[in-house]
Amino acid sequence: MSDSHFDAPIFIEDGPYIDLLPFNTYPFLYNEGGHGRQLRLPFGQEISLAVDNPDLSLGTKYEGISHQTKTIPNDGHPYEITGFNFNTTEVEYETLLASKESVQAFGMTLLRSGECLRFEYEGLIMAQYTYGKWAGYQSPYLGGARRRELLTYNPTDLEFHDFPHVFFSQDERPLVISVARWRPYVQEIYLADLWVQPGDAIVLPPKTRPARPDDDLPEPEKRRIIIDLHGNRNSALACWRDDKPALTTTTILGNANTMQTRASRTHFINRGEMRLPHNVGWQGGRGSQ
Numbered sequence: 422m423s424d425s426h427f428d429a430p431i432f433i434e435d436g437p438y439i440d441l442l443p444f445n446t447y448p449f450l451y452n453e454g455g456h457g458r459q460l461r462l463p464f465g466q467e468i469s470l471a472v473d474n475p476d477l478s479l480g481t482k483y484e485g486i487s488h489q490t491k492t493i494p495n496d497g498h499p500y501e502i503t504g505f506n507f508n509t510t511e512v513e514y515e516t517l518l519a520s521k522e523s524v525q526a527f528g529m530t531l532l533r534s535g536e537c538l539r540f541e542y543e544g545l546i547m548a549q550y551t552y553g554k555w556a557g558y559q560s561p562y563l564g565g566a567r568r569r570e571l572l573t574y575n576p577t578d579l580e581f582h583d584f585p586h587v588f589f590s591q592d593e594r595p596l597v598i599s600v601a602r603w604r605p606y607v608q609e610i611y612l613a614d615l616w617v618q619p620g621d622a623i624v625l626p627p628k629t630r631p632a633r634p635d636d637d638l639p640e641p642e643k644r645r646i647i648i649d650l651h652g653n654r655n656s657a658l659a660c661w662r663d664d665k666p667a668l669t670t671t672t673i674l675g676n677a678n679t680m681q682t683r684a685s686r687t688h689f690i691n692r693g694e695m696r697l698p699h700n701v702g703w704q705g706g707r708g709s710q
Contacts, residue, residue, distance in 0.1 A: 432555060434553075435550060441545045449461070449538070455534065465535040466535060470530045470626060481613065483509075483512065488506065514612045516613070517614065519618065524623050529624060538624065542585050547672070548671065556655070557577045558572045578652055588653065592670065597614050597615065597616055598656070600614075600615055606643040628648070653672075656668065
């Protein structure tokens with residue numbers, strides 16, 4: 422009998438990282454074809470962070486949702502997440518090409534190649550990651566013994582945190598970032614997958630949880646209280662149309678000290694539901710709906 426083997430599926434692989442240079446000396450972030458560069462002076466077209474507009478709504482809308490706190494044992498190091506109940510067995514994330522308008526609807530800014538913006542934050546690193554096409558079918562909430570288990574549904578998590586994120590699309594396939602705009606005090610949520618074209622990047626400013634409003638606040642004002650969420654376990658969705666097993670990307674995120682600071686700690690929102698198939702193709706260098 423001849424020897425044979427199977428390649429193990431790639432989930433998420435960490436790559437090398439560098440500490441960001443001091444922002445008081447290098448206050449500008451430039452996107453050079455999907456690669457971040459810190460600069461002393463603006464270069465290319467300077468843009469500003471998109472204005473936060475709580476009235477924008479894009480994506481698949483779910484109403485009457487509920488949520489509750491769940492404790493994850495995490496092999497003796499428990500932490501809490503928020504679990505959603507969408508009152509349905511499947512949820513659909515609308516496919517959206519990442520444009521200035523579509524990313525703003527989820528509290529983000531599109532940074533195209535050749536553009537720069539002021540990026541004056543500390544405690545950050547720029548790290549390389551490889552995302553496999555199966556990463557969205559791995560759950561981080563099942564404990565170490567099941568961490569490498571490949572599931573039959575997509576349980577990918579969403580999150581927000583009080584430090585900035587930048588996602589650079591630098592592969593030949595688009596980078597996919599799953600997003601949500603949650604209106605917690607009117608029980609609404611909007612879900613989408615943003616397909617970030619090669620060479621583009623999206624910038625997420627720090628996010629904090631808004632204070633609970635007074636009970637007598639009018640409904641329209643409660644609706645304007647939002648929590649914008651994101652997740653990148655489905656980054657390699659564009660690889661599903663061919664045999665490409667994974668894509669590489671670069672991300673700016675908090676360093677170890679920033680991650681451990683209570684005020685900056687990541688807040689996880691588990692969507693824990695099935696996903697419907699995606700309807701985006703990848704043809705001729707462009708994504709299509």
